[in-house]
Amino acid sequence: MNRTDYIHALRRDGARLAEAAAGNLRSAVPSCPEWTVADLVWHTGEVYIFWTMIADGEIAGFDDYVEPERPAEDELLAWFAGTLERCAAVLERLDPELPRWTWSDRQDAGFIQRRMAQETAVHAWDALAAVGRDEPVERELAVDGVAEFLAHFGSTPPAGLPEEGLHLHATDGPGEWSVRAVDGAWQVREEHGEGAAAVRGTASDLLLLLWQRRTPEQLETFGDPDALKLFLGAFRRG
Template identity: 65%
Template structure:
């Protein structure tokens, strides 16, 4: 995916997310402490934060002051305005342009991808909260699995992480990933291989599993319960 794809995805899922404003009091299963109103406020603030980083107006994240969020009745429009500004800013930037990020990837390309992925998962959160269990678009979901495995697993593997690792297999198109513990760190491959645990499902469901929106029993799993717990442990939020 390129910067145009990411900007298009951001606009699409931002618009879909605003549709959840039909019930701002609905609870958000993926973020149990929030209702839809709080989820929209969070996402709108995230868009504004990274827009200022991306356009160069803020270079030190500690200087990035949160924008006041509006009343509930204005949330959908406020979110949409932030989505468009973010997408318009990101689609014109060279992905290699140096920018601060919290990641090892310190460029605009990280922000372009992250904003599309962040919005996709929170769009799913918002729609699911109001009774719409709709998949993340397949190509974006596959890209999100790759982003997650390369950038969101921190810390050293635990001693009980199985040597053969975790194999993820998308059933709705191309996409296989093998996560293994190697020399005290993590190794991600995209070859067809046999892991200690294999999980098969749509790219959307695999991504939602990694982000703890789907439980393993909602997908096709091969492996012992003990090995499954060990391979999923690195993804669990504290």
């Protein structure tokens, strides 16, 4: 995926989130315990503000950021629409290779463009699911999201992980990943293979599994369930 794809996805899924939230701000969000839809809208909009300021060169990192005041509930969706469009407009004009601070080992605007599209896709799913609409993440974006998650969200691999690793297999088109812990670091390869544990599902369901929106029981799993639990627990999500 490229910058144009990410900005299109950001606007599309941001609009889907807002559409689901309209009239449902006080509904609970089962995938984000203790949050209402209003909390989800606020969180996502604030994420846009932070990364827009990073991308635009206004701040250099977390230490420079001051949290904005949360809008009143009747102003929240209009505020969200504004933060979404400013984020998209700023990211749209930036060269993906432009150096920018991020928390990852990828320090460029392209990381932010990708991260905002992915953040929005998962939170749009949260909002839609909260109002009874379990709609999949768009397939190409979901495949990219699995790759992003495996590349950037791994904590230090814990001791005791099986050498055979974890295998993920998309069932709705191309997309396979082998994940192993090698010499205290993650080794991720996009390849066919087997592992101590394996999971098969649509690209959307694999992404939602990694982000703890699906449980292993909702997908097709093979191998050692304890190994699967260890691998899934070794990634950070916030």
